[in-house]
Amino acid sequence: MAHHHIDIKQEKFEFTSKSKIVSIVLLAVGLILSIIGVIQLKNNHTNSNHHQTTEVTTTQTDSHTENTQTHAKSWTLRFWANLLLNSYYFLLFGIGGLFFVALNYIANAGWATLIKRIAEAMSAYIPIGLVLLMIALVFGGSEIYHWVHYEHLHLSEGMEGYDEILAGKSGFLNTKFLYFGVPAILLIWYTVRMILRRLSLREDEEGGLTFFNKSIRISAGFMVFFLFSFSVFAWIVMMSIDAHWYSTIYSVYNWGIMFVTSITVIAFITMYLKSKGYMELVSPEIFHDLGKFMFAFCIFWAYVWTAQFLLIWYANIHEEVVYYNVRLHGYFRPLFFINLFINFFIPFLILMTKNAKRNPKTLLIAGTCILVGHWLDLFVMIMPGTMGESSGIGLLEIGMPIAFAGLFIYVVKYSLSKANLYPEKHPYVVESATYDVGV
C-alpha cells in the first residue's frame, strides 16, 4: 500500500560462538543422558536376565528359550525404537519447513514471506535427519519391524511360521524398499528444497518475477509428488511397525502431526529471533496467523485421530481393533488419554481467543503442549508395537530428544546465518510487512 510505505531494512542473522556453544551443550547433555540411560538399561537387563535364567532352569525348557528371546531384545530394541522416534520426529520439522515454503508458493500467499527463510532453514535439516533415520532403519530394522525379521527367515508357503499376510505385503514391505526407497524419496524432496532455495537466493540478488514464477511451478509439481510419497514414507517407516494392521487415514494423520509441529517450530524460531532483536518487521499479525494455523491443525489432528479411532472402535473387526486394544487397555491407557488432552483439548482451549494467538506467551505455552504432545503421540504409535509393556520413559527417552534438539537448533541457526533474514526482492515481501487482518 503506497499509503503505508515501508522500507525492508535487511538483516542478517549472526551465528555467534555463544549460541553455537549452547546448542552443542544441549547436544552433549542429551547424548550423556542417553548413554547413561542405555547403560542403566543394559545393567538392569543383564541383572534381570540372570534372575530369569536361574528361575527358568527349574521350569520347562521351551518356555525358557521363549523368555530369554523376548528379554534379550529389550535394551537394544528400546534404543533403536527411540532413535526411530526422534529421528522421525525431527525429520518431520525439516519436511514441514519445505512443505510450508512450497505451500505458500502454490497458494500465492504473501503473509508469511518475511518468515520464509526460517522455514527454508528448517528444511536444511532433511539430509542430516535422513542419515539418522537410516541408521535406525538399517541397523535397528530387524528388531523394530517384525516383517524385516520375517523376511530374513525366507519362509515359503506350507512351512512352519509362514505368514500369509506378511507374504502378501512383501511386494511393498521389503528391505530393498526400506533401504533404498525411503532415502530416494527424501533425496528427491531435498533436491526440490535445494532448487527452491537457490532460486530464492538468486532472487535476492537479481530481483524480478522469473524466480518467483519458476518456484511456483516447481512447488506445484513437488506438492503432487510429495503427498503421494509422504504417504508411502509414513506407511513404511511408521505403519509397518504393526505390519498386520493397516489404516487408510494413517498417512493423513502423520501429515497432520508434521504440519502442526512444524508451524509451531516456525513460530518458536520467529519468537526466538525477535527476542534477540532480529525481525523487527514481523508484526503480531504474522503471529496471529501462525496461531490460527496451530489452532486449526490441532483440530485437524483431532479430527483425523477421531476418524481413525471411531471407525475401528465402531466396526470392532478383530484384525483392526488389535491396534487400539493395546493402547486403550493396560499399560498405554494413561498415555493414550494424555495424548488426546495435550494435543487437542489444552491447545484448543488456550488458542481459542484472538489475543491468545497474538500473545507470544500463550503461543509459547500452547506450542510447548503441541511439541511435547506430538512426541508422546509418536511414542504411543511406536512403542506398543516394538517394546510393548516393557517400554517406559527413562533417561534415554529424555536425553535423546534433547540431543536431537541441540543438533536441529545448530543446523537451523547455521542455515539462517547463511542468507539474509528477509527475502527482500520477493514480490510479496511488502504485503507481508504491511499485513493486517483488521479489527
Place this chain on the structure above:
Amino acid sequence: MFCFSKSIDKRNLVYGVYDDEHKLLSTVEAVREKGFEIFDCFTPFPVHHLDTAMGIKRSKLSIAAFISGATGFGLGLLLQFYMMVFDWPMNIGGKPTSYRMLPSMIPVVFESTILCTAFGLALLFFIRNKMGHGVNPDILNIRQTDDRLLIAFDSDKLNKFNSEELNILLKENGAIEINKFSGKYANKN
C-alpha cells in the same frame, strides 16, 4: 465497512466523494486528527486498514460464534443422550447404551456444533446488517455501490465554522465533490 447498522433515515449528512481508497484513508486520518466525528464510510469493496484508521472497536462476532457453537454442542449431546440412553436405547453393533457410547456421539455433536454456529452467525449477520426483505439499504449516493468511496458526517453536529473547515479538509485530501443528504425521517430545518 460495507454498511453498518447506523440508520441514515433520521439524519442529515454531509459526505465527500472519492475515487481512490488511499485518498479516503488519508482523509479519515486527517479528519480524526482535527477532532471531527465520522458518521461512517461507504465503500463498494473492503478497504484494508480503514477500520483501524476509523478507530472502530473489535466486533463481538467471536463471542456470538462461541455461544452459538456451545449451544449446538449441548443440543447435539442432549439429543443423542435423550434418544439413545433414556427414551429408546438401541443396540447397534453391540455398542453400550450408557455414557460409554460417547465416542459414537462425536460425529453428530461435531456436525450440530458447526450447524448451529453457521446458522447463528448467518442469522446474526442478516439482523446486524439489516438485510431483511423490505429494508432499505443505506445508500447516500448510488455510485457508492460502483466505483466511488464516501465519507459521511452528521451535519447536525457541525456548526458553520467547522463545516467550512471540514469542506476544506475534504477538498485538500482529494474529494471529487461534497454533497448533502437528508434522510426520510430527518429533521427538516
